[in-house]
Amino acid sequence: MTKRPNLNSLTRTELADALAEHKQPAFRTDQVLDWLWKKRVRTIDEMTNLPAKLRQVLNEEFSMTPPSPVGVLKSSDTTQKALFKLKDGRYVESVLIPASQALYGEKSDRLTLCVSSQVGCAYGCKFCASGLAGFTRNLDPDEIAGQVVEVERATGQRVNNMVFMGMGEPLANIKNLLRALELITQPWGIGIGARHLTISTSGLVPQIKKLADHPQQIRLAISLHGATDEVRNKIMPVNKKWGVDELFDALHYWNERKKQRLTLEYILIQGINDSEKDAKILAQKAKGLGAKVNLIPYNTVEGLEWIRPSDDHCRRFKNILMNAGVTATLRTEKGHDIDAACGQLRLKKETEEGIIESPV
Numbered sequence: 576m577t578k579r580p581n582l583n584s585l586t587r588t589e590l591a592d593a594l595a596e597h598k599q600p601a602f603r604t605d606q607v608l609d610w611l612w613k614k615r616v617r618t619i620d621e622m623t624n625l626p627a628k629l630r631q632v633l634n635e636e637f638s639m640t641p642p643s644p645v646g647v648l649k650s651s652d653t654t655q656k657a658l659f660k661l662k663d664g665r666y667v668e669s670v671l672i673p674a675s676q677a678l679y680g681e682k683s684d685r686l687t688l689c690v691s692s693q694v695g696c697a698y699g700c701k702f703c704a705s706g707l708a709g710f711t712r713n714l715d716p717d718e719i720a721g722q723v724v725e726v727e728r729a730t731g732q733r734v735n736n737m738v739f740m741g742m743g744e745p746l747a748n749i750k751n752l753l754r755a756l757e758l759i760t761q762p763w764g765i766g767i768g769a770r771h772l773t774i775s776t777s778g779l780v781p782q783i784k785k786l787a788d789h790p791q792q793i794r795l796a797i798s799l800h801g802a803t804d805e806v807r808n809k810i811m812p813v814n815k816k817w818g819v820d821e822l823f824d825a826l827h828y829w830n831e832r833k834k835q836r837l838t839l840e841y842i843l844i845q846g847i848n849d850s851e852k853d854a855k856i857l858a859q860k861a862k863g864l865g866a867k868v869n870l871i872p873y874n875t876v877e878g879l880e881w882i883r884p885s886d887d888h889c890r891r892f893k894n895i896l897m898n899a900g901v902t903a904t905l906r907t908e909k910g911h912d913i914d915a916a917c918g919q920l921r922l923k924k925e926t927e928e929g930i931i932e933s934p935v
């Protein structure tokens with residue numbers, strides 16, 4: 576793998592500094608940014624209004640290795656899942672959820688892209704395909720932002736909403752995530768408003784506080800899946816490091832600094848976290864935060880034993896929350912027929928190619 580920095584991981588200031596070192600006029604910065612983020616070329620040689628000498632210098636000092644789309648799977652409900660090959664031969668997935676499809680059980684008029692932030696994941700949540708083969712590496716900023724560019728290129732559509740809920744724990748890659756947020760939100764970059772980005776975390780307390788102090792009004796979703804230590808310890812190893820009380824303290828800290836309402840994600844798993852008592856505790860905690868709850872009936876993952884509760888049971892769970900005055904949605908099925916649960920496509924591909932041994 577090349578050691579040259581990636582040209583489209585640079586912020587505007589860094590690019591301006593790099594060009595100034597080569598005594599380039601100030602307008603070159605905007606020219607290069609225009610090629611990278613508006614015209615979206617894949618190589619430096621395509622930047623035809625730059626002097627040949629400058630293109631040569633940029634080629635010597637920087638690389639451009641955008642994720643290459645390998646295939647797009649279309650679900651019958653119009654959700655699309657894209658598989659990308661990265662510069663080191665690894666794979667990640669993104670899921671495109673079209674406008675007019677229900678997001679979090681609500682109708683959305685936005686085109687939402689769910690992106691990955693790592694190859695694999697170290698957090699090992701017991702219901703998740705991404706954690707099955709462990710952690711491989713963090714995605715670079717250009718690989719995170721590049722998922723938007725390449726999906727837009729492949730579909731001809733403009734993404735205007737993003738969720739960081741694909742493969743990986745975004746807050747375990749916070750340095751690259753923050754840089755990617757700049758590439759994605761700035762007008763010289765992709766230009767999606769910060770309020771249209773939702774970062775999802777399994778509950779990394781110090782990083783939640785760090786992100787709370789970040790000036791942009793991004794949204795936060797917590798993969799909660801259990802409102803007590805007893806339940807959470809069973810399914811989310813991260814809870815042994817930062818328990819429920821500590822997590823909720825961090826969420827109150829977040830609330831003091833951000834305007835947008837928090838979302839609590841809750842996968843309903845039969846016999847694990849779906850009792851009436853679970854619902855009542857969850858209702859009380861969500862109410863204390865003013866958070867909305869997104870209930871997701873468990874999606875079968877090959878090799879895992881968990882069971883999805885019946886639709887009636889899920890509705891009863893939701894009603895307990897609603898009756899307690901909590902805004903709750905029950906996610907309508909999306910992408911079930913293309914295994915949209917994050918990480919499954921990548922596992923299949925890397926197993927076929929012998930990059931990883933079959934984890935299940």
Ligand code: SF4
Binds near residue numbers: 698699704741798
């Ligand atoms: S749910 Fe998120 S944090 Fe947990 S193993 Fe899967 S990708 Fe990692």
